[in-house]
Amino acid sequence: MSLLHHVVRQDPFAELSHFRGEFCSCLTRRADALFELADAVLCADGPVRSLVELSLVGEHRRGHGGLYDALAAGRVDVARLRRALATVPLPRAADGRLVLAADLTCWLRPSAHTSPQRILCHTYGRGKDQHIPVPGWPYSVICALETGRTSWTAPLDALRLEPGDDAATVTAGQMRELVERLITAGQWKDGDPDILIVVDAGYEVPRLAFLLKDLPVQVLGRMRSDRVLHRTAPSREPGVRGRPPCHGGEFVFGDPATWGTPDAQTVTQTRLYGTATARAWNRLHPRLTHRSAWTAQLGTLPVIEGTVIRLQVEHLPSGATPKPVWLWWSGTDATPADADRLWQAFLRRFDIEHTFRLFKQTLGWTCPKIRTPEAADRWTWLILAVFTQLRLARPLAADLRRPWEKPTPPDRLTPARVRRDFRHLRPKAACPAGAPKFSRPGPGRPPGRKNTRPTPRHDVHTVGKTDPAKRRTKKPTTPRPRRTG
Secondary structure, three states: EEEEEEOOOOOOHHHHHHHHHHHHHHHEOOOOHHHHHHHHHHOOOOOOOHHHOOHHHOOOOOOOHHHHHHHHHOEHHHHHHHHHHHHHHOEEEOOOEEEEEEEEEEEEOOOOOOOOOOOEEEOOOOOOEEEEEEEEEEEEEEEOOOOOOOOOOOEEEEEEOOOOHHHHHHHHHHHHHHHHHHHHOOOOOOOOOOEEEEOOOOOHHHHHHHOOOOEEEEEEEEEOOOOOOOOOOOOOOOOOOOOOOOOOOEEEEEOHHHHHOEEEEEEEEEEEEEEEEEEEEEEEEEOOOHHHHHHHOOOOOOOOOOOEEEEOOOOOOOOOOOOOOOEOOOOOOOOOHHHHHHHHHHHHHHHHHHHHHHHHHHOOOOOOOOOHHHHHHHHHHHHHHHHHHHHOOOOOOOOOOOOOOOOOHHHHHHHHHHHOOOHHHHHHOOOOOOOOOOOOOOOOOOOOOOOOOOOOOOOOOOHHHOHHHHHHOOOOOEEEEOOOO
């Protein structure tokens, strides 16, 4: 599936200046300091290693004290900034469809004992199948997918998960609000193709589709290879007594004998994966039980039907043995063209990993040692605004390559290369931040006086320690009689 960059306005400088002015209006406290902090991230030489180094960048005209004070005591109108991100030009598929990808990324804080609302985040170790829980702040990020094989995406929303939150429920509410903003901004109109939402195996895809069933969206996600789904219940024969069945025969992912004849099949020749074979089976659904996320569901559980797609490639670029990929789509009666379009759209979901790597390794999203989660949220929204400005400056940037780097066409510049030239583009765009006023630092704590108000320490959220509703209680035991004699 080819994804085309959809441009609404003709003048890129006008679009960039418009967003910079709107972004400055979203900063309601310490606005000038926060705006210049974002410009320092855009214009710094090399990756961002620490916040104090950003105060030395020429575009940041304030001291390091004002920088930290802006993050600690500033204020960002998140609702207005979300609306501003929804109005910028977004990439679309060849048929005009919006493709959104949702994923979790973690800001690890293992040693921040004074930072509240930390959760155990699952990280991957160097060994095979090693999942190491590390305390941190997980964020759910939603991006619009960009053109083909690229490191560009369009981040539209970020939300930090609090202790006790369910990832699927939080993502569903976050996605619902985003789709409503896109409809209000005119990004989707009546008659347009449904918005495609792509997620990985960490989400329960049928549940996500059930929570968003009243919106013009379709959900596509990967399933584990050990799942068991069911076919549609057969029609009831006349004269048979008893309760009619709710589920049909089993469809076991690991047992080819239960698959039957696929309803659609495609064979595609690819450059990186060789021959890609996709087979689709229509109207398959999971058998739900009143457990886990469905505990609060009263009455009969719904039957959520969809299409299962099995993708098998010939080889992988890394040389590893390819394993089949199982996908579940909320639509039904998929055609061969739909199956081919869907598995290619799922492969584009991994472009969001390039965005996360740029956030952490180049823009320094996880470098600051911020104590409060509210300050972490402000810094996160500044990073999203920084990346959006890089995306709007794509058609304006020049290729300032290193002597050992190969030339890159203007339409294939990476976000890091666009960032190299942003310092030369900034004077031509709007800079609404005001100059700093002369001031003197405060007296601070008198010499020799100790801190009488130590910062409280917070434990990492675990179900057994901090959730009284799910805390296991021991059964009372009857004391045994004492032996005498």
